[in-house]
Amino acid sequence: METRALTARTSTESTRDIPEATVARLPVYLRALTTLSEAGTGTCSSEELASAAGVNSAKLRKDLSYLGSYGTRGVGYDVDYLRYQIAREIGVTQDWPVVIVGIGNLGHALANYSGFRSRGFRVVALLDADPERHEEVVAGVDVRPFDDLEQIVKDHGVAIGVIATPALAAQDVADRMVASGISSILNFAPAVLSVPAGVDVRKVDLSIELQILAYHEQRKTHGATA
């Protein structure tokens, strides 16, 4: 399921491979640190940061230990320093160009989302197959034909693509993205995407989340009435 190997480890690199579960939590820590920093906090303990991030403090410390020893025993972590270290590790110290394909209901919301810019991502293009969409300008970016994909990816060095088309079109869009050189895809369409090794796909599926909630909800109420 995961993309492994292909990255030959050079000896000098600090590439200890960070567990996937830890990688998924680093952005949460990053956000918590940003909040703390904006609140004027200069130093924080693992307990405080863990609380702000909603995790166990032991887990937090273990996660951070994969990056290195950035804390001071008896004191805690320097908020801004740790924040930079995590940002660097994730790779959001500089902006990543992103394209969004499928500018319908969801695509509009994504294009208007300000959280992109503030977290290291820059929407360089909005693409849609429907010619009627091509006159529109969303959040300062104009909607362009889907066929412009290759050129845009090449021009801006885009590595990350977002799919917000109907499910039926998702696989085709993914194929075109991969062919254009995109190697990371965030998929909002309720479809299972098939991509070659070396390409990462993450999916966000609203219906699945709701169904998981429904399952637990059913258990709760079922137990109450039984």
Place this chain on the structure above:
Amino acid sequence: METRALTARTSTESTRDIPEATVARLPVYLRALTTLSEAGTGTCSSEELASAAGVNSAKLRKDLSYLGSYGTRGVGYDVDYLRYQIAREIGVTQDWPVVIVGIGNLGHALANYSGFRSRGFRVVALLDADPERHEEVVAGVDVRPFDDLEQIVKDHGVAIGVIATPALAAQDVADRMVASGISSILNFAPAVLSVPAGVDVRKVDLSIELQILAYHEQRKTHGATA
């Protein structure tokens, strides 16, 4: 992290507790089965279904075994029968009323999302704190004041709430939801929510997903240039 206990197991119930990882995959199987059914497929093997769902066939079989023995050895699974069994287990054979709070960019997209209805969820109310929103009608449902929450939850027996407000308002909205009787929350705001035991929270965070992709992307390109 998880809400445990509180549900006393009565002996007659068929409540073998299904692993959380399996619960998260059942909706994926459900969708794959629906697709197969619509394509006219009457029977399918674990291999076929696993392929359609994008998972390992052994994992699929083990997952399904938690529900019961709904397959036939040497043959496979009856698509419609299995689909019904999974739907029943998840609890989406009847509709769940849902409220959405925060009808901005994202809230509009969610309200317009047709995938709700088709998967067992019905949006019974759209709520927003901004009075200027209250004249609007989105997807046939009119936007109402946030203070109507308690009454709507009571009237419709709402158990599931969706938060699409700015991060700063999310905790307040969650508190009001819980106080109103909602016990499952889907949170789109980038904030860590604190809720009492017995309330389930799931979060969908676009920025985190992108940052995880960026991390792996950085590794890929970094390995190439080194």
Place this chain on the structure above:
DNA sequence: TTCGGTTTGTTCTCCCGTTCACAAACTCCT
């Protein structure tokens, strides 16, 4: 310098999830 208090980094153990591998069970053909 020494000592008490604090907090990190890490080890160890346990649990959950994944995957392999195979016996049991079913169909179909002869």
Place this chain on the structure above:
DNA sequence: AGGAGTTTGTGAACGGGAGAACAAACCGAA
């Protein structure tokens, strides 16, 4: 009826992650 071929359901091995617990390291006061 019997045997060959197919597919499910599950036992067992394995790997990874979560959490408890503690030694090492640091600060500040005396």
